[in-house]
Amino acid sequence: MSQAPLQMHAASDxxxxxxxxxxKVFRNAGQVIEALRPIxxxxxxxxxxCLLGPSGCGKSTLLNIIAGLETSSxxxxxxNGHAISGPGSDRVMLFQDAALFPWLDVQHNxxxxxxxxxxxxxxxxxxxxxxxxxxxxxGFERNYTYQLSGGMxxxxxxxxxxxxxxxxxxxxEPFAALDALTRDRMHIELESIWSATxxxxxxxxxNVREAVALGDRVFVFxxxxxxxxxxxxxxxPRPRMLEDHALVDCTSEIxxxxxxxxx
Amino acid sequence: xxTQEVSQPPPTLQxxxxxxxxxxxxxxxxxxxxxxxxxFMLWEGVALSGIWPEYLFPTPIDVFLALxxxxxxxxxxxxxxxxxxxxAIGYGISLFVGLPLGLILGxxxxxxxxxxxxxxxxxxxxxxxxxxxxxxxxxxxDQAIIAVVVLGALFSITIGVETGVxxxxxxxxxxxxxxxxxxxxxxxxxxxxxxxxTVLGGLKQGWAFAWRSLMAGELLYFTLSLGNLLQTGRDLxxxxxxxxxxxxIIVIGTSVDRLVFHPLERHVRQRWGLxx
Numbered sequence: 001m002s003q004a005p006l007q008m009h010a011a012s013d014x015x016x017x018x019x020x021x022x023x024k025v026f027r028n029a030g031q032v033i034e035a036l037r038p039i040x041x042x043x044x045x046x047x048x049x050c051l052l053g054p055s056g057c058g059k060s061t062l063l064n065i066i067a068g069l070e071t072s073s074x075x076x077x078x079x080n081g082h083a084i085s086g087p088g089s090d091r092v093m094l095f096q097d098a099a100l101f102p103w104l105d106v107q108h109n110x111x112x113x114x115x116x117x118x119x120x121x122x123x124x125x126x127x128x129x130x131x132x133x134x135x136x137x138x139g140f141e142r143n144y145t146y147q148l149s150g151g152m153x154x155x156x157x158x159x160x161x162x163x164x165x166x167x168x169x170x171x172x173e174p175f176a177a178l179d180a181l182t183r184d185r186m187h188i189e190l191e192s193i194w195s196a197t198x199x200x201x202x203x204x205x206x207n208v209r210e211a212v213a214l215g216d217r218v219f220v221f222x223x224x225x226x227x228x229x230x231x232x233x234x235x236x237p238r239p240r241m242l243e244d245h246a247l248v249d250c251t252s253e254i255x256x257x258x259x260x261x262x263x
Numbered sequence: 264x265x266t267q268e269v270s271q272p273p274p275t276l277q278x279x280x281x282x283x284x285x286x287x288x289x290x291x292x293x294x295x296x297x298x299x300x301x302x303f304m305l306w307e308g309v310a311l312s313g314i315w316p317e318y319l320f321p322t323p324i325d326v327f328l329a330l331x332x333x334x335x336x337x338x339x340x341x342x343x344x345x346x347x348x349x350x351a352i353g354y355g356i357s358l359f360v361g362l363p364l365g366l367i368l369g370x371x372x373x374x375x376x377x378x379x380x381x382x383x384x385x386x387x388x389x390x391x392x393x394x395x396x397x398x399x400x401x402x403x404x405d406q407a408i409i410a411v412v413v414l415g416a417l418f419s420i421t422i423g424v425e426t427g428v429x430x431x432x433x434x435x436x437x438x439x440x441x442x443x444x445x446x447x448x449x450x451x452x453x454x455x456x457x458x459x460x461t462v463l464g465g466l467k468q469g470w471a472f473a474w475r476s477l478m479a480g481e482l483l484y485f486t487l488s489l490g491n492l493l494q495t496g497r498d499l500x501x502x503x504x505x506x507x508x509x510x511x512i513i514v515i516g517t518s519v520d521r522l523v524f525h526p527l528e529r530h531v532r533q534r535w536g537l538x539x
Contacts (some may be wrong), residue, residue: 069437087440099438102535103456112452113442146536164442 016200017043017066017091017168021075024061034225035061038075041219041228043202045167048194050215051204052254058226059204060172066202067093067170079168089117092161096173098153100145106156107132107141113164131159134193151182155189162197171203175210184242187213191239208258212250213240220254222261230257321503330507338492339511346489347515349405350477353412357469361417365424365465366450369458379425382418390415390472391479398483408480415476416469423465427458460531467524474516489515 023038036058043049051059064070066077068087076083079090087093092113100109107128114124132138135155145153154174161169175183191214194201205211211218218232232254236246303323310322317325333339368379393414394407401407431454439453455462481490489512496504532538 067441069440087443089443091441093437093441095434095438097434099434101435101438101453101456103459112439112444115452116439116443116445116448144534146534160442170441 014044015042015078016045016047016080017041017202018078018081019043019062019066019075020078022062022065022072022077023074024058024065024070025073036072037225037227039226039228043168043200045200046198048201048214048216049203050211050218051202051221052208052211052218052258053206053221053226054223054258055206056224057221058224059221062226063093063170063172063202063204066168067091069093089113089164090166091168091170092164092166093170094154094157094161094172094174096176098145098150098157098174100148100153100156100160102145105142105144106137106148109145109156110160110163112160117164127163131163134162134196135159135189149182150178151186154178154186158190158193162193162199166199168200168202171201173204173206176205176207183210188239190214195238208251208254209242212247212254213242218254220257229261318500319502321506325503326506326510329501329503330510333492333504333507333511338487339489339508342487342489342492342508343511343515345487346477346481349409349481349488350412350473353409353477354416354470354473356409356413357416357420357473358466360413361420361465361469362424362462365421365462366428366455368421369425369428370450370454375425375429382421382425385414386418386422390476394480394483403484408477408484411476411480412473416473419469419472420465423468424458424462426465427461428454430461431457460528460535460537463524463528463531467520467528470519470524471516474512474519478512 019039019041021038021040022036023034024036026033026035039062041049051062053059061070065072066084068084068091078084079088084091101112104112110131111124111128114127119127132141135158137152137155137159140148140152148156157174158169175186178186187210190201193199201214203211203214212234215232215234218234220229220232221227222229232250234250236244236250240247307322307324310317310320310325314320321329330339364378364382368374368382390411393411397407397410397414401410435453435457436449439449444453478490478493481488482494484491489508492508493505496502496508
């Protein structure tokens, strides 16, 4: 919250987020593992970007680096034209395991980031209430994590992230642990939250249909060492239907690219 | 789309105990009652057989009467209050020192390797072994006994906190960092609560050690207390009194465990989702 408000057109060429030559090399007991070959990526404000690839392709590592939770071995990440140097409230990460704090109830989980930012109690309560209704959890304010279903946990995590009003949501396979029906429902909800809030979303997944259903652009990653194989721009109208022929065609086109890489 | 999920009433905090658990605890209770009845009957039989003189091997009824008369005369209650106030002070000091110490040891590699190794070493020393040294330093008085209690509880508490902190799931720390938690707030709002289930284990073990240390210390000290009443019984050649005091010590020790630590642990385990 302490960051300056959006100054998008300063030195960022109109891009909200720029990934410039970001690579990652792990050194482990004398062994050098190249996890991520230097990546370039420019993201405009309000875009929904999907990072798609097989497990271990470094897409989560890239997301962690953008979140400031991991350091890169080379290159830099620019947010609003400024190089990032750690976690910042302009970018919030969401995890596969919703990572709610079990010692806090729903409303205190959602208020956590506001509290860190020193937001006064009255304003905190107002924002929390608004977020709870945004994710359809009114009535569950005082429930604890263990009393919530997987889908509800992810909705709390989304509300918790949105509460501090970041410009970018970084989502690391947030729906991978949910059953198929709940996941489809979460897609629709996320899409409507995204269009209502104008957030920029970077969404990591290994599910092609998920990427095609959600993304404006889909970056397809290769297996380790991770690099971008191809970028797809998906212009299908929203809300998207998974049964839509155009969407199915798109899916199979991306599948072909992934299969090519396997060989 | 979510109407179905939302329309469910929020589950209450006191969720109903699982039926299999209830069944199990009923059976346990019946077994325990049966076992103790049989034990007391066997004891009564051996005592009445006259193999040992009555003042050395009293019947359970003698012990029960000694317990009643000790309580009625106020000796046992007064002694118990003295012992409990000592352990409260000693345990309080252990908490006050052990919590921050464990937190620091859990987060600093350097301190873990140095001070941490010392703490683990001292933990293996039964705290009653401190008594001679402590008596030399403080004299044989309340301070010495409280010091032994502190030394009994401190290392268990420290190690419990350290282990909990060291094993804090990194995902909580990452989630907190991405939401803007820094430095001190990260410690007391995330790392310490995340470590609570392990910390509680340390607190519980610390309490058990403190209670033991206290009794050992009080045996040597001459003012009225539970430990001292054991000594009185010996001096009076009154085994019934000794056994009655032993029963008091067991009951108090078990009660604190059952009434304080057990519910606390259950509550935390449930809320932290560790019981699923």
